[in-house]
Amino acid sequence: MRSYLSYFKLRIITNIQYRAAALAGVSTQLFFGFMYILFYIALYESNAGISAPMSLENVISYMWLGQAFYALRIPVLKDSELLNMIKDGNLAYEIIRPQDFYFKFYIKLYAHRLISVMLRFFPIVIVSVLLPKPYNLGAPTSIGAFIIFLVILVLSSFLITALSILVHLLTIFTIDSRGVFSFYAVIGELFMGGIVPIPFLPKILRIIAYILPFRFLSDFPYRIYMGDISISSGINLIPINILWIIVIVLIGYMVSKIALRKAVIQGG
Amino acid sequence: MKLCIKTKLEYKASVIINSISQFLVFFTYYFMVVALFDKFNNIKGFNLYEIFICFGVIHFGYAFCETFFRGIDRFEDHIIKGSLDRFLVRPKNILLQILVSEVDFVKVFKALQALIIIVIGIVKLNINLDILKIVTLANMLISSVLIFLGIFIFTASYCFITVDGLEVKNLFTDGGKYLAEYPISIYKKGVFIFFTFVIPYGFINYYPLLYLIGRTNNILYAISPLVTILFTGLSVVVFYKGLKRYTSTGS
Numbered sequence: 007m008r009s010y011l012s013y014f015k016l017r018i019i020t021n022i023q024y025r026a027a028a029l030a031g032v033s034t035q036l037f038f039g040f041m042y043i044l045f046y047i048a049l050y051e052s053n054a055g056i057s058a059p060m061s062l063e064n065v066i067s068y069m070w071l072g073q074a075f076y077a078l079r080i081p082v083l084k085d086s087e088l089l090n091m092i093k094d095g096n097l098a099y100e101i102i103r104p105q106d107f108y109f110k111f112y113i114k115l116y117a118h119r120l121i122s123v124m125l126r127f128f129p130i131v132i133v134s135v136l137l138p139k140p141y142n143l144g145a146p147t148s149i150g151a152f153i154i155f156l157v158i159l160v161l162s163s164f165l166i167t168a169l170s171i172l173v174h175l176l177t178i179f180t181i182d183s184r185g186v187f188s189f190y191a192v193i194g195e196l197f198m199g200g201i202v203p204i205p206f207l208p209k210i211l212r213i214i215a216y217i218l219p220f221r222f223l224s225d226f227p228y229r230i231y232m233g234d235i236s237i238s239s240g241i242n243l244i245p246i247n248i249l250w251i252i253v254i255v256l257i258g259y260m261v262s263k264i265a266l267r268k269a270v271i272q273g274g
Numbered sequence: 275m276k277l278c279i280k281t282k283l284e285y286k287a288s289v290i291i292n293s294i295s296q297f298l299v300f301f302t303y304y305f306m307v308v309a310l311f312d313k314f315n316n317i318k319g320f321n322l323y324e325i326f327i328c329f330g331v332i333h334f335g336y337a338f339c340e341t342f343f344r345g346i347d348r349f350e351d352h353i354i355k356g357s358l359d360r361f362l363v364r365p366k367n368i369l370l371q372i373l374v375s376e377v378d379f380v381k382v383f384k385a386l387q388a389l390i391i392i393v394i395g396i397v398k399l400n401i402n403l404d405i406l407k408i409v410t411l412a413n414m415l416i417s418s419v420l421i422f423l424g425i426f427i428f429t430a431s432y433c434f435i436t437v438d439g440l441e442v443k444n445l446f447t448d449g450g451k452y453l454a455e456y457p458i459s460i461y462k463k464g465v466f467i468f469f470t471f472v473i474p475y476g477f478i479n480y481y482p483l484l485y486l487i488g489r490t491n492n493i494l495y496a497i498s499p500l501v502t503i504l505f506t507g508l509s510v511v512v513f514y515k516g517l518k519r520y521t522s523t524g525s
Contacts, residue, residue: 037445041453048460053314185292192298201306208309 009105010113017117028125031076035130039073043141059205063144064232068203070134070143071228077122078162079224081194082187083170085115092178101266108171108262112255115174116167123163147233154240158227161247166223168254169194175258178265199225205234219250292380300333300387307455318460324487326395329455330388331479335418336451337384343423345375349430358520369427369513399487410482410496417478417499422447424506425473427513434516450475457483477501 043066050062060068072079088111090096101107134143146152173190195201196211198220204212215221226243229235307329311322320328340347349372352358361371392411401407429443454475458466470476477498485495 034445034449037449038452041449044461044465045456048456049310049314049317052316052318052460056314058313185290185295188292188299189295192295192302196302196305201302202309206309206313208312211309 010109013105013110014113014117017114018121021118021121022125028122031122032126032129035073035076035126036133039070039130039134040141042069047140060203060234062140064229064234065203066141067144067232068228070130071231072200072224074127074130074134074143075123075159075224075227077119077126078159078166079198079200081166081169081191081198081220082173083115083118083122084187085111085118085174088114088174089177092174107266108259111174112167112171112258115171116163119163119167119170144232146231148237150237151230151233151240154237154244155227155231157244158222158230158240158247161244161251162223162227165219165247165251165254168251168258169219172254172258172261175261175265194220194223197221198223203229219247219254222247222250293383296380296383297387300384303333303455304329304387304391317456320457320460323395323398324483325456326391326398327486328457328479328483330390330392330395331414331418331483332451332454332475334385334388334392334415335420335422335478336447337381337388338419339422339426341378341381341385343373343426344378345372346423346426346430348376349426350433353433368517369510372430401486401488406493406496407486410486410499413497413499414478414482414486417502420502420506421474421478424502424509425450427506427509431509431513431516434520446473454479474501474505 046062046065046069050058050065058065077083103110131143134141136142146155169190173186177186197204197215197218199207199215204215204221204225207215215225222243226235226240226247230237230240307325308322311325315321317325352361352372358372361368361375364371396403396411403411425443425446429446432443450469450473453461453465454469457480458469458476459480466476481495481498484490485492
């Protein structure tokens with residue numbers, strides 16, 4: 007356990023080095039946030055009479071939260087070390103290490119996500135709260151909702167890492183990683199409400215989205231925050247969220263075992 | 275280029291997954307537009323099919339550049355590794371060599387899909403295509419390719435100065451691309467002006483679109499895509515200026 011902890015610390019320290027990149031990330035996020043908001047404002051302005059599934063203020067808050075916690079929802083955050091290992095066969099060395107392969111990389115990817123979100127969310131939240139009226143990020147509906155929002159964000163960081171490492175491991179079977187990644191990215195984005203909020207989706211897709219785990223990454227926490235989902239149904243959904251994390255970690259762990267057995271043969 | 279396709283074909287499973295996923299990526303974007311217009315019926319007076327044309331044109335240009343001119347998108351690698359020198363000693367045109375140094379033919383599907391969407395848009399809108407309108411459409415497609423080429427070359431030229439902060443490039447390619455998926459008139463004034471006069475996205479799918487769907491009969495609108503030639507031309511000039519100053523990083 008201690009070796010994992012120190013590894014976690016090491017990863018955090020390494021990732022903090024990339025502050026300049028984070029700054030660039032912040033500006034990109036702000037830009038995209040504005041862009042989406044301008045689009046939705048135009049859309050709502052030209053359809054004044056139509057009842058939309060979400061109010062404009064909520065959509066705008068949704069977009070800002072999505073940008074601020076981008077690193078916690080973006081499906082693909084590639085880890086080149088792991089991918090190169092898979093490509094050139096050095097994965098075999100990992101088997102002889104004393105730490106478990108799966109958890110070691112879980113920690114690495116987790117640290118990466120954590121630091122990217124920590125370095126980025128604050129400036130984005132500040133800017134978006136301070137913006138003039140139609141463009142700003144609204145306050146949370148209640149303190150209770152805000153607390154649940156934070157809890158789910160923490161959970162989502164575990165979930166996204168589990169998903170992410172699972173996809174990394176799947177590339178062992180296809181070698182070239184791009185296809186798997188873009189496939190996963192699209193499915194993930196669509197069903198987490200990353201492209202359009204889930205209430206805007208047609209009925210069939212909405213049902214699928216509510217079954218899949220991806221909604222816990224963005225749709226669910228953000229809508230709790232703005233009161234679009236009530237606190238009580240929010241609390242009811244948390245166990246399902248935790249269940250998903252366990253299931254995906256278990257699948258990932260099993261895949262890592264199978265994959266490593268296969269990698270031995272390839273390494274020769 | 276043939277060689278490049280062959281190497282990619284070596285990873286068969288991957289190519290198949292890649293192609294499917296490219297299809298899906300595009301389909302999802304397309305789908306997002308349809309989903310939104312299911313709930314709303316117009317955006318600043320433009321209906322779904324007019325958006326389709328706008329959307330298709332911009333994606334066609336981008337996908338085309340991604341397919342055939344991938345090399346320039348990765349220009350910073352050439353600078354960092356010093357492999358640019360390899361191109362410099364060859365007797366062919368340097369820019370051309372870099373442009374075609376990598377081909378990602380999976381992205382062809384994206385360009386095809388974009389064309390299909392444009393066709394759907396045109397059919398549903400019942401546009402009767404006379405010669406002038408066909409020329410306008412062709413003009414839009416070509417200029418769409420040109421504009422992305424121009425942006426790629428601009429950012430490549432920027433690499434001569436520094437390779438830091440290249441993420442900014444995404445703002446102009448990806449960011450600009452998303453903005454220009456819709457007619458730029460739906461945005462506020464500032465954005466509108468920026469994408470008309472600084473990066474001329476407006477000239478490839480807004481002004482000519484107005485002509486195409488018959489909102490205006492002004493012939494100037496039909497030939498406005500030609501503005502992008504200026505833009506790309508300028509980018510090439512800047513590139514060669516930068517190249518003159520280039521001193522290799524290699525040993």
